[in-house]
Amino acid sequence: MDLPSDISAGSTLEQAFVLNRLLATLSPTERTLLEPHAEIINCRSGEQLLTAGQVATRCLFPFDGLMISLKRVLAGGRSVEVAAIGREGALGGIVSCGQAAAFTHAVVQLPGPAAALPLTALEDAKRASPHLQNLFCRYSDALLSQVMQSVACNAFHPIEARAARWLLHAQDRAASDRLALTQESLAGLLGVQRTTVNAVARVLQEQGLIAYRRGAIQVTDRRGLHKVSCECYAAIEDHFHAILGPDGRGARP
Numbered sequence: 001m002d003l004p005s006d007i008s009a010g011s012t013l014e015q016a017f018v019l020n021r022l023l024a025t026l027s028p029t030e031r032t033l034l035e036p037h038a039e040i041i042n043c044r045s046g047e048q049l050l051t052a053g054q055v056a057t058r059c060l061f062p063f064d065g066l067m068i069s070l071k072r073v074l075a076g077g078r079s080v081e082v083a084a085i086g087r088e089g090a091l092g093g094i095v096s097c098g099q100a101a102a103f104t105h106a107v108v109q110l111p112g113p114a115a116a117l118p119l120t121a122l123e124d125a126k127r128a129s130p131h132l133q134n135l136f137c138r139y140s141d142a143l144l145s146q147v148m149q150s151v152a153c154n155a156f157h158p159i160e161a162r163a164a165r166w167l168l169h170a171q172d173r174a175a176s177d178r179l180a181l182t183q184e185s186l187a188g189l190l191g192v193q194r195t196t197v198n199a200v201a202r203v204l205q206e207q208g209l210i211a212y213r214r215g216a217i218q219v220t221d222r223r224g225l226h227k228v229s230c231e232c233y234a235a236i237e238d239h240f241h242a243i244l245g246p247d248g249r250g251a252r253p
């Protein structure tokens with residue numbers, strides 16, 4: 001199937017739904033449960049989509065380009081990314097089934113489009129569709145696995161490997177080699193000082209893996225970035241694939 005390469009507000013939902021890995025698993029019947037309630041929106045870089053403590057009233061399904069960080073802020077103001085969401089997932093009351101306040105901030109790191117719909121519509125659709133219900137249970141598992149892997153990663157893996165891993169995840173979600181991200185924001189995501197990220201970025205540049213162009217990070221050697229990355233990138237990707245399978249209905253035995 002030829003996928004539309006440029007989804008923006010105004011694109012049809014039929015075109016857009018296939019660009020989110022969760023929505024792409026829906027049958028035509030299942031889609032009719034969601035489509036009448038959905039609209040395409042564009043999320044801006046730095047936009048705060050959810051604040052910790054806020055009860056979500058809408059859920060977002062990112063398409064290519066959009067990357068949302070879930071950030072936990074500690075006393076004293078320091079924060080770190082605990083998980084990220086892109087075209088493989090969804091945001092807003094997904095894990096809690098809409099019954100609890102968000103535990104983290106949700107901030108747009110890489111701008112892009114998403115399908116937005118009221119959480120009540122999603123919950124109604126889940127009650128009407130066993131596949132939708134199972135899909136979000138399995139996605140919750142995948143999201144939790146990302147958090148668990150990040151705990152291990154942050155405890156033991158060196159910053160170079162963590163930065164390489166983050167860039168690989170970001171490139172997947174951006175569906176582009178160009179990541180509109182400053183070193184300062186990357187430092188905030190990784191929970192380290194900017195000087196630390198500067199040093200890491202210099203090493204990655206000297207190895208020819210990335211380049212800085214017009215305020216953005218350009219991934220110039222993805223294979224090389226894989227070699228520098230810790231095992232956590234592959235662990236998260238493999239688990240996601242095992243849980244959701246190529247068609248989102250679970251891996252075949």
Ligand SMILES: [Zn+2]
Nearest residue numbers: 153157230232
């Ligand atoms: Zn790691």
